[in-house]
Amino acid sequence: MTAPTPAIETQGLSKVYRGRAVVDGLTLSVQPGEVFGFLGPNGAGKSTTVKMLLGLVLPSGGSVRVLGGSPADPAVRARLGFLPEQFRFQTWMTGHEFLRFHGRLAGMTADDLRTRIPEVLEVVGLGGRGHEALGGYSKGMLQRAGLAGAILARPQLVFLDEPTSALDPIGRVEVREIIERLRGQGVAVFLNSHLLSEVEQVCDRVAFVKQGRVLQQGSMRELMGGVLPLDVRVDTLPPGLLDTLARYGELRHTDTNTPGRASVELWLQHEDAIPQVARAVLDSGAHLYALTPRRPDLETLFLELIEDTPEASYAPEVAHA
Numbered sequence: 001m002t003a004p005t006p007a008i009e010t011q012g013l014s015k016v017y018r019g020r021a022v023v024d025g026l027t028l029s030v031q032p033g034e035v036f037g038f039l040g041p042n043g044a045g046k047s048t049t050v051k052m053l054l055g056l057v058l059p060s061g062g063s064v065r066v067l068g069g070s071p072a073d074p075a076v077r078a079r080l081g082f083l084p085e086q087f088r089f090q091t092w093m094t095g096h097e098f099l100r101f102h103g104r105l106a107g108m109t110a111d112d113l114r115t116r117i118p119e120v121l122e123v124v125g126l127g128g129r130g131h132e133a134l135g136g137y138s139k140g141m142l143q144r145a146g147l148a149g150a151i152l153a154r155p156q157l158v159f160l161d162e163p164t165s166a167l168d169p170i171g172r173v174e175v176r177e178i179i180e181r182l183r184g185q186g187v188a189v190f191l192n193s194h195l196l197s198e199v200e201q202v203c204d205r206v207a208f209v210k211q212g213r214v215l216q217q218g219s220m221r222e223l224m225g226g227v228l229p230l231d232v233r234v235d236t237l238p239p240g241l242l243d244t245l246a247r248y249g250e251l252r253h254t255d256t257n258t259p260g261r262a263s264v265e266l267w268l269q270h271e272d273a274i275p276q277v278a279r280a281v282l283d284s285g286a287h288l289y290a291l292t293p294r295r296p297d298l299e300t301l302f303l304e305l306i307e308d309t310p311e312a313s314y315a316p317e318v319a320h321a
């Protein structure tokens with residue numbers, strides 16, 4: 001059996017603006033039916049990367065293939081969906097007209113659009129509102145209309161740039177459900193969002209980028225499974241206890257500011273060390289009040305990774321296929 005054609009495949013992709021590489025040797029692959037989170041601080045090169053993947057910006061170097069072809073190929077572009085963070089729209093157009101305009105540009109027939117438009121309006125939660133002018137839509141409704149436009153032509157790869165920034169919590173859950181449905185249909189989703197708790201829930205894999213380079217990429221499980229922070233709370237820290245604990249993991253934080261109470265954050269490689277930590281505390285004569293393993297969330301990982309990486313100096317990329 002031959003492997004499916006990746007939805008996105010880049011090798012050493014780069015973009016240089018005024019002598020500065022804002023995307024610098026980016027190697028990524030996204031499979032059909034995969035939801036891929038593309039994360040990084042402001043100015044990391046995310047939008048520039050998306051523009052190159054959409055064929056809107058010409059790369060300075062490296063290669064890019066989208067749905068097995070070039071993003072410059074109109075036949076490839078017709079199979080892409082894109083929700084920009086701030087999409088422009090004509091206020092006088094109704095939701096229906098806006099979608100019809102988009103659909104015609106994507107080469108859809110009038111017949112197809114007659115059934116497809118009410119269908120996507122329903123999917124994004126705008127059922128029955130398509131006859132209203134976009135100028136009267138709320139910010140959340142506009143974002144929903146943009147999403148409807150992105151999925152209208154049944155794309156095989158969808159780029160979503162901050163798709164829930166204007167939505168309330170219910171709207172966010174609905175967008176997550178839409179993304180999950182797309183995945184179920186074998187559509188690849190390239191998601192750019194600063195809402196990491198959301199990314200965590202919906203993405204199969206994520207890449208962290210900074211200054212145009214991938215710091216780390218992998219599945220959520222791979223990224224989350226690496227370390228296990230353990231909160232240890234005791235009444236006091238007898239001499240030598242910290243040294244003993246440091247044998248089981250990395251001491252991240254110690255707080256002894258409150259009399260009769262001390263807490264230590266210890267980063268373990270594996271949960272098998274927890275009973276040994278408990279024994280070490282008891283052997284030291286301290287009273288153990290809490291021993292709490294904590295799964296690091298994506299936000300913690302993101303901050304650790306971004307803050308620990310000095311400007312223009314990078315740890316080797318850990319790539320997980």
Ligand SMILES: Nc1ncnc2c1ncn2[C@@H]1O[C@H](COP(=O)(O)OP(=O)(O)OP(=O)(O)O)[C@@H](O)[C@H]1O
Nearest residue numbers: 017018022023040041042043044045046047048049
């Ligand atoms: N057309 C351009 N000409 C010159 N520099 C540019 C151009 N487009 C982007 N840049 C620069 O490239 C860098 C990366 O910008 P980009 O918009 O790709 O980052 P981003 O990760 O999407 O940021 P944000 O999260 O703030 O949207 C920035 O320093 C930006 O100033």
